[in-house]
Amino acid sequence: MANDIFKKALYDALIPEFSDMLPHADENEYVFSHKFESNMQKLIKRRNKPYYRIINTVGKRIACIAVIILVASSVTIFSVEAFRNAVADFFVNIYEKFSTIQSSDETGVSPLTIENLYDITWDLDGYEVVYEERTIYNFFKTYVNKDIVINYAQYTKAKFNIDTNTENAEISSINIGQYDAIYFYDNHNYHHLIWYNEDYVIEIMSNINKNTLIEIANSVKKVE
Numbered sequence: 444m445a446n447d448i449f450k451k452a453l454y455d456a457l458i459p460e461f462s463d464m465l466p467h468a469d470e471n472e473y474v475f476s477h478k479f480e481s482n483m484q485k486l487i488k489r490r491n492k493p494y495y496r497i498i499n500t501v502g503k504r505i506a507c508i509a510v511i512i513l514v515a516s517s518v519t520i521f522s523v524e525a526f527r528n529a530v531a532d533f534f535v536n537i538y539e540k541f542s543t544i545q546s547s548d549e550t551g552v553s554p555l556t557i558e559n560l561y562d563i564t565w566d567l568d569g570y571e572v573v574y575e576e577r578t579i580y581n582f583f584k585t586y587v588n589k590d591i592v593i594n595y596a597q598y599t600k601a602k603f604n605i606d607t608n609t610e611n612a613e614i615s616s617i618n619i620g621q622y623d624a625i626y627f628y629d630n631h632n633y634h635h636l637i638w639y640n641e642d643y644v645i646e647i648m649s650n651i652n653k654n655t656l657i658e659i660a661n662s663v664k665k666v667e
Contacts, residue, residue, distance in 0.1 A: 533625060533637070544625070544637065546603040546644055553600040554642060557582055561597050561645060563663035593659065596646040603644040607635070619660045628653070636660050 444652045478483035533544055570593070574585040612627040617636075620633055634656045639647045642643040645663055649656050 446619045447595070448585065533639075543606050544602045545605075546598075546639065549605050555599060555601060556580065557597065557643070559598065559642065560666050561640070561643060561663050562596055563593070563659055563662055564664050565659045567593075567624035567637075591646065591649070591651050592649065593649040598644040598646070600639060605646075617657070619657070619663075624660070 477519065487575040514600055525610060533546055541651055557577065560582060562578075563586075566587075570586040570588040570591075573587050574583065576583045580599050580602040584595045586595070608629045608631065609627060610630050614625065616623050616627045616628045618624065618638065619638050622638045622640055624636050627635050629635065633648050633650050634653050635646070635648050636656060637644065639645075639662075640663075646662075647656065647663075649659070651659075
């Protein structure tokens with residue numbers, strides 16, 4: 444009881460003395476600079492974007508940059524006819540600033556939708572899946588381990604039609620298992636492999652070394 448009385452007496456004695464020394468909220472209102480307010484508005488708008496969760500880490504931004512690289516403008520030094528002869532299942536159209544690769548499904552026996560999923564079964568310990576999307580026509584997955592990015596895609600053959608960077612690329616054909624695959628190395632240091640496995644078109648793009656990428660491609664199997 445005595446302690447409570449002492450505390451009250453001390454409060455009554457000191458608070459009036461020092462209260463006038465404390466700044467009032469309306470006396471020192473801080474006005475932020477226009478640049479600060481502008482940056483805050485940009486940050487708020489960025490967080491409200493539907494794709495913010497895809498780019499909110501360093502790994503995810505690396506993966507997004509890798510995807511952006513694919514649409515860089517380019518002019519290939521190889522002819523359309525040479526490319527068609529290399530891989531009969533695909534056609535390429537050369538434009539001034541980019542190339543398009545399109546499947547040739549004349550038989551019409553390939554699935555029209557994604558009925559079964561194929562995926563990489565190579566040991567990806569240490570990699571993080573930073574992006575994954577599945578639609579009725581395609582399946583995308585991006586793996587990241589520090590500065591290594593592996594972009595994997597599965598398409599229905601009828602819907603496969605992509606734009607890709609082939610500037611100064613030497614396009615060739617290599618074997619992935621029993622299948623012929625398109626291979627080229629772009630001017631952003633990414634290896635590309637595209638092949639048709641008699642059900643779907645598979646595409647893998649990565650800045651990992653070529654031999655390892657071929658091992659990864661050979662590990663692609665039906666998983667669902």
